[in-house]
Amino acid sequence: MAKKRVNLRAKGEVQKVGYRDFTQNVARKLGIVGYVGNMRDGTVLIVCEGEESSIEEFIKTIKVKKDFIDVEDVNIVETLDPTGEFEFFDIKYGSTEEELGDRMGAGILYMAATRDEVKQVGKKVECVKDEVKASRQDIKEVGQKVEGVSSDIRAMHTDLKEGFAETKEGLGRVDASISSMHTDMNVRFDTLDEKYGAISQQMNVLTTELQKSTNSLVSLTEKIGALIDEKLSK
Template structure:
């Protein structure tokens, strides 16, 4: 809803860059009207626009920010006339006063920039401190991890020593197995040799027995033939 507000501001509001401050706020809120100094030391604002925008203007100009100190604000609301096409800062004082006020405005902007910069620097410093803390924490974790790796390395070294020792024992055992295998081979050779010798002896014995039996049978056959001949005659 469109409204018109006639505002009078009391306090340390002249020669402090207050009108420039109001002009900037009114511009950002899309309000039309004007702001000017009055002879009684107050600042007058007449503005038209959305009711919410006018309420926001009243909140933002009620400040105590060096060199401005607002002590009281009087507001009269009316129906808008539509007579203003923009918002205007009216300067009716002499050139020297206007120059000093512009210098005050410049000083205020510089202070605001410095304040904002300091806040950002503080924020960055806080983030850097936070990052430093995280880096310290990470460093501690890396140290802990390094300790665990060293401990694990020690265990691996011990395990390696045990494996080397076990390998030595396996080598010794392998040597014994090889030696035992050699002995088994020697025993096998001896068994084979004995088997050959026994087989040879058995064969010789069989041949001798056969020859002896053949000889005995021949003798018996001859004797039987002699006996048969005698019986017949």
């Protein structure tokens, strides 16, 4: 593959942003030799020698937008035969004052960017703190709901105990009434007419007690159903 020498001019935000260092790194990776240096008009001059394919790849790669580097264009100023005068790809530095200003300018830009990134991290930390607070509040509310459910269950248990107690009491009265009725029915037939009124009365009592027990069971069932519906709706 033939070699060639190309002089380039890079325009845009290419000074005081680390562009020369970037260009040097790319050139060394591609096996290109030459140099790069700042020009007084704000552009960057690049003189490079290497394989034609490497030069083409080099030009594409150094036309970049990265961090504070913003290359608007890379123009080929001149194409020549290689001289072989370069052994490495170097940076052509200016005076000490110029280089100090260049490095300080780049440092200020990166420090400002770092400060902004730190601010963003601080904002994210605040967001995380807010989310943690919200999570703690949610957990607290869940605990309160659990306590409420426990209280409702205790109340339901109390209602069940009372309902079953009433039912047991009513059934006891029914049993007593049946026993009394059985005794009355075993009396002599010659007193049947006399006892008929008593039997009828015992039957009425039995009917009343059964109705009370039924009403108690119905009421208890309705309370349990209402409580379950309330919990499901939450």
